[in-house]
Amino acid sequence: MTRVSEHLNQALHDLMEFDPAVHLLGEDISDPYGGAFKVTRGLSSRFGSRVRSTPLSEGAIAGVGAGLALAGDKAIVEIMFSDFVALAFDQITNFAAKSTTMYGRPVPVPLIVRCPTGGNRGYGPTHSQSLQKHFIGVPGLSLFEMTPFHDAAELFARMFSLDRPCLFFEDKVLYTRHMYRLDDLFRFELAGDTARVFLDGTAEPDCTLITHGGLVHRTLDAMRALLLEDELVCELLVPAQLYPVPHLPDLEEARHVCVIDDGTEGGTWGAEVARVLYPRLWSGLRRPITLVNSADSVIPAAPHLERDVLVQAGHIQTAVREALS
Known part of the structure; x- marks a missing residue:
């Protein structure tokens, strides 16, 4: 089975081979290092100057990528840890996103900003955050996230087809997981943009869970526990596009909806999903609608304290059980 990091690496190889207009920029992405999480391994050896390791300046990386896109090329830039995308906030929101419309005519800006994100690795307060919520509602900007169910090559193609800058979040823990792998208990299917995971043979679930890619496995663990311990049947919806929130299928008959988001409480992606659904x-x-979020806290490095702050399967199980009690 292919791991998510390997799948992303192959998608980047295929994309750059197919489209010579694509450039890749980021810190330490060139061989022999191949990026902090090895997603860019082999690309500089194969594609030469189209793959460039950059100085440690996230603002410069995003600005050069946006400039390449504005000038007619396509750019994928890597922020080594998504926490540091805050340093590129001005270039992304005030230059790249606005450039699509502020010149008196529509202007394509095919830019993808890759953001390795999330915690549960003991990296501490400044290397473990999920900052998706800070980019929701920016005109001209779309947000996507890698999931175990979506083909990365198709997502890259889709983001470029929008002709607008896109943030692409990739959960760091997900890198080591396998694509498309489920146990015998659940099945999954793709309904347009959204992956649906469900218990075969059940008519109406007691609760519909909605989450983003990095929380898939923790949510699946909660679904198993709710079924085996509480006899509560859940289904799971996982959209690859986070913002604008896509149409989520099969919700009209939902008995209850719970949105699970690894961002800290307040102004969250989950709240935006609920706003669209109400x-x-x-x-x-x-x-x-139940919202489950990480605690309103910085993220500790100590594993037992980190688990208390970030969303875990037990938090999801407790929230659903209390909502349905």
């Missing part, structure tokens, strides 16, 4: 589901909802 007008659509209001007449049929039996109770408010």
